[in-house]
Amino acid sequence: MKQALVDDTEDVSLDFGSEEELALRKAKIRHPLATFFHLFFRVSAIITYLFCDWFSNSFVACFVTILLLLSFDFWSVKNVTGRLLVGLRWWNQIDEDGKSHWVFEAKRVPTMAASTEAEARIFWLGLIICPVIWTVFFFSTLFSLKLKWLALVIAGISLQTANLYGYIYCKLGGQKSISKITSRFFVTADVAKRQSRGISEDHTEKHGKTWTR
Numbered sequence: 001m002k003q004a005l006v007d008d009t010e011d012v013s014l015d016f017g018s019e020e021e022l023a024l025r026k027a028k029i030r031h032p033l034a035t036f037f038h039l040f041f042r043v044s045a046i047i048t049y050l051f052c053d054w055f056s057n058s059f060v061a062c063f064v065t066i067l068l069l070l071s072f073d074f075w076s077v078k079n080v081t082g083r084l085l086v087g088l089r090w091w092n093q094i095d096e097d098g099k100s101h102w103v104f105e106a107k108r109v110p111t112m113a114a115s116t117e118a119e120a121r122i123f124w125l126g127l128i129i130c131p132v133i134w135t136v137f138f139f140s141t142l143f144s145l146k147l148k149w150l151a152l153v154i155a156g157i158s159l160q161t162a163n164l165y166g167y168i169y170c171k172l173g174g175q176k177s178i179s180k181i182t183s184r185f186f187v188t189a190d191v192a193k194r195q196s197r198g199i200s201e202d203h204t205e206k207h208g209k210t211w212t213r
Contacts (some may be wrong), residue, residue: 011155029118031084032131038081038123041073042130045156049137049149063152074159077127085123090166127167191205 019057029035038133045066082088089105134156 028116029122030116031119034081034084035119035122037076038085039126041069041076041125042160045069045073046130048134049152059148066152067155068090070156070159074163077163078166081123082163082170085119086167086171088167090170090172102166102169104166104173106170106173127160127164131157131164134160 048062048066048069051111052066056062078090082090087106091103092100093103094100136159138150138153141147141153
């Protein structure tokens, strides 16, 4: 009876890795400073554009302030917040021939350093909504004939659309690179199997010839 009980019992190993990873992904914001500055500069630029006439009558001061906020936003999103919040990065480099090349990188970060779902959602919402708002400002300046603001609005659209384009290309390029790596892996595995089969067949043919001799 004891032997039967021993035979019926089995050691079951419980894997809590996926549950822990899911809990980390659904946790609260793990990079609060990066999340704050991801929204601070771009939201401040929009608010300053809307209400700058209430605080100052100088067009030059408002223009420079908004342009500085847009520049700080472009640099922080491109170099800091994208890398921390979603693990993506892009940049432009010039080769020896003087040609400009866009480089996109999608990095797989470890579990403990990975961003949460809340951070990724905040990142992409801020990255998409703000260029749409600047596009609305563009048409409003045209219809209201406030042409002095047109250059600033175009600068806002250009800077924020560049980040949006870069990170979308990073996201899609990362998925394509993963699919290419997996396809290459299966192709090489298939070639290795065929080569091993060919070697084994040649080996059996040689043995058959020696036995017939």
